Amino acid sequence: MQAQVRAEALSKTYRVGFFARRVRAVEDLSFEVRAGEIFGLLGPNGAGKTTTLKMLLGFVKPTSGHAFIAGRRAGTVASRRQLGYLPENPALYEFLRGDEYLIFAGRLCGLSRADARKRTAELLERVGLAGRADRPIRKFSKGMVQRLALAQALVGDPRIAILDEPMSGLDPIGRKDVRDLILQLRDEGRTVLFSTHILSDVEAICDRVGILVEGRLTDCGALADLVAPGARAVELVVENASPDLVARLQQDGTRVLQRDRATVLTFRDEGRARAALSAAVSSGATIVSLTPHRRSLEELFVSRARGKAATS
Numbered sequence: 001m002q003a004q005v006r007a008e009a010l011s012k013t014y015r016v017g018f019f020a021r022r023v024r025a026v027e028d029l030s031f032e033v034r035a036g037e038i039f040g041l042l043g044p045n046g047a048g049k050t051t052t053l054k055m056l057l058g059f060v061k062p063t064s065g066h067a068f069i070a071g072r073r074a075g076t077v078a079s080r081r082q083l084g085y086l087p088e089n090p091a092l093y094e095f096l097r098g099d100e101y102l103i104f105a106g107r108l109c110g111l112s113r114a115d116a117r118k119r120t121a122e123l124l125e126r127v128g129l130a131g132r133a134d135r136p137i138r139k140f141s142k143g144m145v146q147r148l149a150l151a152q153a154l155v156g157d158p159r160i161a162i163l164d165e166p167m168s169g170l171d172p173i174g175r176k177d178v179r180d181l182i183l184q185l186r187d188e189g190r191t192v193l194f195s196t197h198i199l200s201d202v203e204a205i206c207d208r209v210g211i212l213v214e215g216r217l218t219d220c221g222a223l224a225d226l227v228a229p230g231a232r233a234v235e236l237v238v239e240n241a242s243p244d245l246v247a248r249l250q251q252d253g254t255r256v257l258q259r260d261r262a263t264v265l266t267f268r269d270e271g272r273a274r275a276a277l278s279a280a281v282s283s284g285a286t287i288v289s290l291t292p293h294r295r296s297l298e299e300l301f302v303s304r305a306r307g308k309a310a311t312s
């Protein structure tokens with residue numbers, strides 16, 4: 001099936017200051033978001049997430065490379081018809097009331113007045129603002145503005161939602177509400193691409209993830225694939241291990257812990273664990289468990305972010 005969002009070798013270099021110093025925000029970035037999936041673009045501050053999303057929307061012109069939305073070139077009217085967008089720092093018309101703003105946004109998307117009103121009522125309910133949007137936006141709290149901006153992103157009934165840090169500024173209940181909303185959008189068959197630096201949000205809802213560090217994509221794939229193959233350590237628990245067996249295995253740089261009758265051996269990789277397992281079996285020890293230690297997303301993220309910082 002056709003990718004809903006596709007970045008092909010996108011790069012963006014900004015020119016800043018009087019001497020037009022170059023800032024490389026994004027470099028040679030390629031990835032795609034498939035129909036009906038939730039894709040999380042994860043990266044530390046300044047990694048280039050917002051720049052990437054803006055290139056996909058056609059708000060920032062890439063220095064090189066191409067972006068496509070549902071097969072159409074990014075920035076064209078046809079590509080934008082498919083999209084709903086939540087900006088990083090939503091600046092809404094503060095003198096309008098929340099409900100007026102949504103009706104206005106709906107009218108801009110081509111809805112009739114009656115449809116815009118109906119849709120506004122539904123969306124206010126959906127984002128938890130029902131009964132609270134009848135006042136000027138300047139009197140909204142930060143979390144209320146974020147919720148209203150999210151409703152605005154959905155007012156045109158988009159096939160694809162691009163959300164720049166959708167959980168920012170929200171309290172724990174608000175974060176949960178927005179996670180649930182994103183899952184519902186997927187259940188309705190929509191495609192969601194969102195950026196964040198919050199690992200738990202990614203772990204909770206994403207089908208696939210891209211890790212962006214200093215403008216480059218270091219990893220991209222299903223969460224299980226990113227986190228599992230890095231299983232670095234393998235833990236073997238045996239009982240009745242002879243001192244001879246323990247001594248042999250320990251020489252291998254393996255960590256050994258004695259816990260009552262059990263010996264807990266932690267190996268650095270699977271190869272060593274396999275060899276130890278057969279040695280343990282042939283020495284007559286009882287095998288209790290063999291557990292690969294999955295690398296957590298946090299470990300992966302921190303190692304990527306640190307690795308880049310160390311080499312730059």
Ligand SMILES: Nc1ncnc2c1ncn2[C@@H]1O[C@H](COP(=O)(O)OP(=O)(O)OP(=O)(O)O)[C@@H](O)[C@H]1O
Pocket residue numbers: 014015016023024025043044045046047048049050051052088197
């Ligand atoms: N309009 C601009 N002009 C010049 N430099 C810019 C501009 N926008 C972003 N940058 C630079 O590009 C780099 C990436 O910024 P970007 O906003 O894309 O990062 P981000 O991953 O969204 O960060 P955050 O998590 O803080 O929102 C940064 O070094 C930033 O200073």
Ligand SMILES: [Mg+2]
Pocket residue numbers: 049050051088164
């Ligand atoms: Mg950003």
